Every structure is written in structure tokens, then in C-alpha cells.
Amino acid sequence: MTVQLLDRITHQYGSRLVLDEISLSVKPSQILCLMGPSGCGKTTLLNLLAGLVSPTAGKVAPSLSSVAYVFQEPCLFPWYTTVENIAIGLKAQGVNQTRRLQRARTLAEKVGLADATHLYPQQLSGGMKQRVNLARAFAIDPSLLLLDEPFSSLDLGTRGQAQKLVMNWVAEHETTAILVTHDLAEAVLMADHLIVFSARPARMVYCWENEKPPQQRDAVYIYRILAQLQAVPEVAASFSLETPLSLF
Ligand SMILES: Nc1ncnc2c1ncn2[C@@H]1O[C@H](COP(=O)(O)OP(=O)(O)OP(=O)(O)O)[C@@H](O)[C@H]1O
Numbered sequence: 001m002t003v004q005l006l007d008r009i010t011h012q013y014g015s016r017l018v019l020d021e022i023s024l025s026v027k028p029s030q031i032l033c034l035m036g037p038s039g040c041g042k043t044t045l046l047n048l049l050a051g052l053v054s055p056t057a058g059k060v061a062p063s064l065s066s067v068a069y070v071f072q073e074p075c076l077f078p079w080y081t082t083v084e085n086i087a088i089g090l091k092a093q094g095v096n097q098t099r100r101l102q103r104a105r106t107l108a109e110k111v112g113l114a115d116a117t118h119l120y121p122q123q124l125s126g127g128m129k130q131r132v133n134l135a136r137a138f139a140i141d142p143s144l145l146l147l148d149e150p151f152s153s154l155d156l157g158t159r160g161q162a163q164k165l166v167m168n169w170v171a172e173h174e175t176t177a178i179l180v181t182h183d184l185a186e187a188v189l190m191a192d193h194l195i196v197f198s199a200r201p202a203r204m205v206y207c208w209e210n211e212k213p214p215q216q217r218d219a220v221y222i223y224r225i226l227a228q229l230q231a232v233p234e235v236a237a238s239f240s241l242e243t244p245l246s247l248f
Contacts, residue, residue: 001028002025002026003027003028003061004023004024005025005026005049005060005144006022006023006024006045006048006059007061008022008058008059009055009057009059009060010022010055010057011041011044011048011056012056017200017201018041018201018202019041019045019048019055019202020201020202021203024195026144026176026178026193027176027192028143028176029173029174029176030170031166031176031178031179031190031191031192032176032178032192032193032194032195033180033186033191033193033194034178034179034180034181034197035182035196035197035235035238036197036199036202036238037197037198037239038182039200040198040200041197041200041201041202042180042197043148045202046146046178046180048060049144049146049178066140066141066142066144067146068089068136068137068142068146069146069148070134070145070146070147070148071148072149074121074130074132074133076129076132077121078120078121078122079120080120081120082108082113082118082120082124082132083101083108084101085132085136086107087100087101087104087139089136089139089140100139104139107135107138107139108135110138111131111132112161113128113131113132113135125158126153126154126158127155127158127161130158131161133150134150134165134166134169141173141175142175143176144176144178145175145177147166147177147178147179148180149180150162151163151181152181152182163186163190166179166190167190167214185226188210188217188221188222188225192210193207193208194207195207196208196235196238197238198234199237205234206235208229
């Protein structure tokens with residue numbers, strides 16, 4: 001079953017056109033990766049899906065009831081412990097304290113934080129904080145999980161663990177995840193479907209379907225596809241910047 005999330009969306013900030021007639025459809029239990037040059041409008045697109053901004057023209061699906069948004073930085077409440085931070089979305093949903101702390105503990109275990117349930121964010125490593133962040137998103141059992149470069153500041157090992165957590169969650173639930181990334185290897189590992197945007201204003205310039213199911217995406221496969229995709233001009237162009245940097 002395909003669900004149309006965006007229907008010919010155009011978005012402008014003042015006179016600056018950022019998104020130009022973007023339509024987007026997804027399937028449950030799939031990960032859609034979005035790539036594109038810095039500043040092309042990927043975060044704006046996630047913000048539209050989260051209802052944080054309204055489009056200038058076009059339609060956002062009205063049925064996006066449970067949306068969880070994971071940012072690059074974990075944004076945890078410093079005065080709350082791990083379980084309290086995980087439970088925060090459930091509090092907003094009106095779940096009683098006993099039940100929300102119970103669910104938060106279960107999720108803390110699931111993301112490998114069973115021994116850190118009572119710790120505060122300043123007592124956690126960067127990787128642990130991002131796992132709290134993911135568990136907080138999982139807690140509300142979202143139908144749509146928005147991920148804006150959530151692994152980019154993690155070291156390689158921690159990043160691999162966090163990627164697996166998201167892949168497992170999506171595979172086991174009716175969740176659709178939309179992941180913005182600048183890391184092509186991450187996209188080949190995680191994406192069931194990849195969309196590449198042009199420089200601003202963002203237009204879809206390239207789409208790719210992952211032919212392998214998640215459990216068969218080993219290193220040999222990832223490096224082979226990586227080499228193929230890097231040779232695609234639209235994909236190579238997605239690593240460029242909106243405003244070129246001067247190195248000297
Ligand atoms: N609130 C805002 N008001 C005005 N302009 C904005 C606003 N938010 C973003 N922009 C502009 O819109 C464009 C797209 O920004 P956006 O953050 O969506 O890009 P992005 O593709 O996510 O970039 P990056 O990959 O660097 O995170 C940029 O030119 C940015 O300066």
C-alpha cells in the first residue's frame with residue numbers, strides 16, 4: 001500500500017524558492033532516504049511533513065497522526081533521566097506515569113541502555129544520548145519517523161549500532177522512516193528507496209530502489225552499489241554546496 005505524503009508541494013521563504021513541485025509517496029515498513037546538496041531544502045521538506053511549516057502551495061497528507069522527528073542533535077531535557085526523557089512524548093499523549101515509565105524502561109533496554117535508565121544527559125556519551133533520542137521517538141509508536149542526519153556526529157561503531165536500531169524498528173513495525181543523509185554508504189545500507197534532489201530549488205533528479213532486502217546488504221554489496229551511484233552525475237552533484245566554500 002502506497003501513501004502519498006506530499007502532493008506538488010512548493011515552498012518559498014519570502015522570495016527564496018526552496019521546494020519546487022515535490023510529490024512524495026511512501027510504503028509502510030520502508031526507509032526512504034533523501035539526499036541533495038546542502039541548502040537544497042531537505043530539512044524544509046521534513047518540517048513540512050512534521051507540520052512545523054506550511055507549504056506555499058500543494059498538499060501535505062492530512063492523516064499524519066503520529067509523527068516522530070529525530071534531529072541531528074539529541075535535544076534531551078538536562079533535568080530528566082534517561083527513562084524520563086524517553087517517556088516525554090507519552091506524557092504529551094496522556095499515558096499515565098506508571099505505564100509510560102514501564103514502556104520507557106522497555107525501550108531503554110531495547111536500545112542497549114538498561115544500565116543507564118537513571119542517568120542524566122550530562123552523564124551519557126554522545127552515542128548514548130542519540131539512543132535515548134531514538135527511543136523517545138520509538139516510544140510513541142510513530143507511523144512516520146523523520147530523521148534529519150541523526151547519525152552524522154557519531155563515531156563509526158556507534159553509528160552502525162544506531163543505524164541497525166532504526167532498520168530493525170522499521171522492519172518490525174508499520175513505520176515509514178524518512179532519513180535525510182549526506183552519507184551515500186549510509187543510504188545504500190539503510191534505504192529501500194533513495195531520492196536525490198537538485199540544488200535549490202529542490203527538484204527530484206534521481207531515484208534508486210534497493211534491490212536487496214536489509215539483511216543481505218553486506219559490505220561487498222554496499223561498496224559495489226556505492227561505486228555505481230557515485231558515477232551518476234546527479235548523485236555526484238548532490239555532494240556540492242549551495243554556496244561554494246573558499247578554501248584559501
Ligand atoms: N526559516 C527560514 N527562513 C528563511 N530561509 C530559510 C529558513 N529555513 C531555511 N531557509 C533557507 O532555505 C534553504 C533550504 O534550507 P534547508 O535547511 O531546508 O536545506 P537542507 O537541504 O536541509 O540543508 P543542509 O543539507 O545543509 O542541512 C536554504 O537556502 C536556507 O538558507
